[in-house]
Amino acid sequence: MILMLTGYPMDKMQEVEAFFRTGHLQYIPHLSVDCVIFGFHEGELKVLLLKWKHLERWSLPGGPIRRDQSVDETAHVVLKDRTGLDDIFLQQFYAFGSMDRKESVLLELFDRLNVSNHEANWLSERTVSIGYYALVDFSKVNPVPDFFSEACSWWDVCDRPSLLFDHDAMVERALQTLQQQLYYQPIGLNLLPDKFTMPELQQLYEAVLGRKLDRRNFQKKIQKMGIVERLKERRTGGAHRSPYLYRFDVPRYEQALAEGLAYGF
Amino acid sequence: MILMLTGYPMDKMQEVEAFFRTGHLQYIPHLSVDCVIFGFHEGELKVLLLKWKHLERWSLPGGPIRRDQSVDETAHVVLKDRTGLDDIFLQQFYAFGSMDRKESVLLELFDRLNVSNHEANWLSERTVSIGYYALVDFSKVNPVPDFFSEACSWWDVCDRPSLLFDHDAMVERALQTLQQQLYYQPIGLNLLPDKFTMPELQQLYEAVLGRKLDRRNFQKKIQKMGIVERLKERRTGGAHRSPYLYRFDVPRYEQALAEGLAYGF
DNA sequence: TATTATTGTGTACATCATACACAATGAGGC
DNA sequence: GCCTCATTGTGTATGATGTACACAATAATA
Structure with a gap:
């Protein structure tokens, strides 16, 4: 050949x-x-x-x-x-x-x-x-x-x-x-930068699910999961009100991955 | 050889x-x-x-x-x-x-x-x-x-x-x-006789899940799924109060299979 | 007729999903 | 410096759902 x-x-x-x-x-x-x-x-x-x-x-x-x-x-x-x-x-x-x-x-x-x-x-x-x-x-x-x-x-x-x-x-x-x-596992770690904003995390979920989510309910749900912590810093430079930065709580995140979330999206 | x-x-x-x-x-x-x-x-x-x-x-x-x-x-x-x-x-x-x-x-x-x-x-x-x-x-x-x-x-x-x-x-x-x-699909059709009792259906779920379920809450959940109908008949011959017989509503059952249940067990 | 295990049923409470409105902010334009 | 405007932050009310729980009815058996 x-x-x-x-x-x-x-x-x-x-x-x-x-x-x-x-x-x-x-x-x-x-x-x-x-x-x-x-x-x-x-x-x-x-x-x-x-x-x-x-x-x-x-x-x-x-x-x-x-x-x-x-x-x-x-x-x-x-x-x-x-x-x-x-x-x-x-x-x-x-x-x-x-x-x-x-x-x-x-x-x-x-x-x-x-x-x-x-x-x-x-x-x-x-x-x-x-x-x-x-x-x-x-x-x-x-x-x-x-x-x-x-x-x-x-x-x-x-x-x-x-x-x-x-x-x-x-x-x-x-x-x-x-x-x-997505209904029983967290995502985002390794996908987002170390520090990210809540709207960024929400965009990720919306992209995967292919539908819009309510801003306030999304935040409540993520907070209840207990996998992120809010920092004192805010992201500046945007054209509007500065959003807070968040960071994944890695041990809790890993735990949620292993054990599954009670309820998801 | x-x-x-x-x-x-x-x-x-x-x-x-x-x-x-x-x-x-x-x-x-x-x-x-x-x-x-x-x-x-x-x-x-x-x-x-x-x-x-x-x-x-x-x-x-x-x-x-x-x-x-x-x-x-x-x-x-x-x-x-x-x-x-x-x-x-x-x-x-x-x-x-x-x-x-x-x-x-x-x-x-x-x-x-x-x-x-x-x-x-x-x-x-x-x-x-x-x-x-x-x-x-x-x-x-x-x-x-x-x-x-x-x-x-x-x-x-x-x-x-x-x-x-x-x-x-x-x-x-x-x-x-x-x-x-089991969380998003019904089971039981083809597994139970045409007519069955609620305790029998519950036993099936308990066997698959490997845990006990509450009788009253189980019944409520199944009824809300809308996949069974209760008959006038009761199963006699048992040593205690006769349970009602149920039958699967096949069209609704098939629909739940295809579309998924909103929430399950 | 008494016993006994099983079945049928309803209510109260906590949790969760969902819908929704208004104040605060920060850049850019005027 | 002030206005505009899109974006972010936050709380509440309502209905649905999950969960825990107790007592009366029943049907065979002894």
Whole structure:
């Protein structure tokens, strides 16, 4: 097999060729993970997508499962390899295994790369994919596309391109799971700066839930959770009345994560 | 390969031999489903287990995933083949993929069956298993063990034998998922007879949740759900005051299933 | 007929969800 | 310096819900 592409370093090309030709020795065929990475920026909920070279289409970051790695480990490695994101708290949410997830677009890609169907046929059948999601701090990560991708970028969850495979359904299901989780788990730590205002925290909740919340009731509910403490400082520089700054009470936050909240949103 | 067992019909033996020898052509190696089937009987929550021949150990009913079947379909087929249970509403709850789920007991079984490791090695590596659970009417099913099992029987969830593989963890996780589901979904239809009493329904909830509930508050909550109607009849023959009979209002029940309950237990 | 365990029922209290209005603030424009 | 204006901070009233709790009715049994 010779990859008929130019402009790539030779060692990378050899690595990619080996992946197509002998990947079935290292990876379990028909099994993969896909990651739905949510980010929060300027009041909007974002999702991290990869744009495939030669296909001009977008998908979630995903990849096959190595024979010597647990599925959880694989999810972290795949995310790191395909987007550069490291040390992310990933949560499994569903295994997608219907028969119509034949990844026929991959055949098109193989064709563009001059990979024969036969050589890469360990990749061309129906694949069962295990979905993971995460909620990350938009400003603290630096997405980098991998060899197969020409872009790795954030899209508004509600205004994203149509995705390859069944990845649209994966995003919907991940979002639904995240919203349900909001009912009994706190969020915000690792997503907001150390010090944040109540309106900022509320924006985060509104972005995830996709609906507006009442300012006063939101504040009461958060205070009752007992996971934040108000500081003496206020955030200045805004055009209006300065809001107070808050900080997460990390021990209480961790406790609420572990034990669950009595009631949520 | 010759299976050195006596007392089995020849065609069955050939089928089993073919499964070990050429199963990898029909099934996806390293991928399986396991089913946690809960039943309700005499106020106790039960789980359906298989006892392996030659191993004298118990496990959940499970099996490999066919290349031409969706994972959901496979779960139904596996359950039917291994326990005889048909037409059961199965729900996926988690994919188990840690590296320590090498099914080394299977090697022991192969040894007893005189299957060489080499011939069945498509079955002997780490397997990723997708867990499904169901809640079935104890009295309406008739469990039948398959070729590999010498028994298929109900065990009290809280008093069951230690299981093979990581199946103990699977039962715990399935139960936890079922309990969480109770907060926003009704249960009981297909589990109780057409006509049932309020104490019977309460026993079902108590068995699943593993705790006692207040009689009066339970009744109020169920009535507010609007999924049952009280009949004029009472159940006679008991040693004490006759309880009223109830019936599920099926359209409302289905609606609550689809839309979710506002609040639950 | 007395016993006994079980069933049916209603009320009081605390908690929670929700709706809602007005005063304080801080930048920018005049 | 003053006005404007969007934003933040705060409290209360009402209805719904969760929870705790006691006593009368009943149906078989002895």
